[in-house]
Amino acid sequence: MNVGSIGCHIGCVPEDPEHPDYVGVRDVVRRICDHAARHGQSFALETGQEPAAVLLRFIHDVDRPNLRINFDPANMILYGSGDPIEALRAVGDLVVSVHAKDGDWPPQVPGALGKERPLGQGAVCMERFVATLRQIGYTGPLSVEREIEDQQERLRDVAMGISLLRRLGAGAQASA
Numbered sequence: 001m002n003v004g005s006i007g008c009h010i011g012c013v014p015e016d017p018e019h020p021d022y023v024g025v026r027d028v029v030r031r032i033c034d035h036a037a038r039h040g041q042s043f044a045l046e047t048g049q050e051p052a053a054v055l056l057r058f059i060h061d062v063d064r065p066n067l068r069i070n071f072d073p074a075n076m077i078l079y080g081s082g083d084p085i086e087a088l089r090a091v092g093d094l095v096v097s098v099h100a101k102d103g104d105w106p107p108q109v110p111g112a113l114g115k116e117r118p119l120g121q122g123a124v125c126m127e128r129f130v131a132t133l134r135q136i137g138y139t140g141p142l143s144v145e146r147e148i149e150d151q152q153e154r155l156r157d158v159a160m161g162i163s164l165l166r167r168l169g170a171g172a173q174a175s176a
Contacts, residue, residue, distance in 0.1 A: 005096050006036060007044030007070040013058045015050070026061055033064035042066040044096050048075020052087035059094065069094045072145070073124045074101035078114040084124055085132050092136035100161055101145040102126065116147055119161030130168040142170055 010029060014022040029043070036043045047055060047069060059067050069091050073084030081087075088095070102122030106114040120126050133142075144161035146154045 003041065005042040005044050005068065007046060007068075007097060009046045009048075012049040013054055015054050017057065017061060022058075026058065029058075029062050029067065030064060033062065033067050037064070037066045042068045042096055044068045044070040046070045046075065046099070047072050047087065047091070049079050049081060051082045052090040056091060067094075068096040070097045070099065071095045072099040072101055073129055074099070074103035074116060074122065074145075077105055077123050078103045078116065080106045080114065085128055088129070088132050089136065092132075092138065095136070095138055095140070097140055098133065098138065098142050099145040100126075100142045100165060101147075118146065118157040119144060120164045126164060127168060130165070130170050133170070 010025060013025060016022060017026075029045070033043045043064075043066060045055065045059070045067070050058075055069070059069075071084075071088060071091070073088070076082050076084040076087055100119055101116065102119045102124045103116045104114045104122050106112040114123075116122075142165055144158045144165070146157045146161065148154050148157070
């Protein structure tokens with residue numbers, strides 16, 4: 001199928017590298033990376049549930065050259081894990097794919113999540129985000145992601161998102 005990279009959420013990486021869950025997730029990701037490497041693939045972790053510094057330490061601890069990042073700026077906001085622009089600058093050299101998604105910060109309630117919004121209508125600030133992608137030299141795909149039940153609304157929002165990305169000069173990379 002000529003797939004160069006696979007990716008997924010792996011769950012929340014604990015901040016404590018001595019925690020048994022951290023060690024368990026690290027070892028599973030090593031096995032996945034080793035399997036992917038045998039097929040000439042990278043394995044991309046999707047951002048969001050942990051701050052960029054925790055993700056970078058985890059990637060360093062996994063210690064596999066084919067471990068990469070699928071960057072989702074909205075997840076950083078939805079989980080309240082950090083500014084997506086600063087995070088992108090910190091992990092940019094590891095990014096192989098990007099979810100173009102937007103959202104609002106969570107309310108100040110423990111355990112609360114933010115709310116996903118149509119691209120360009122949340123807190124990501126797509127103009128700055130696309131400009132930062134250019135600054136770090138990213139030329140890979142931008143996949144518009146919209147996770148809502150109403151299919152008509154989802155299709156409309158994805159079309160508007162692609163249009164926004166094209167206006168921002170990221171059109172050749174944008175897809176649904």
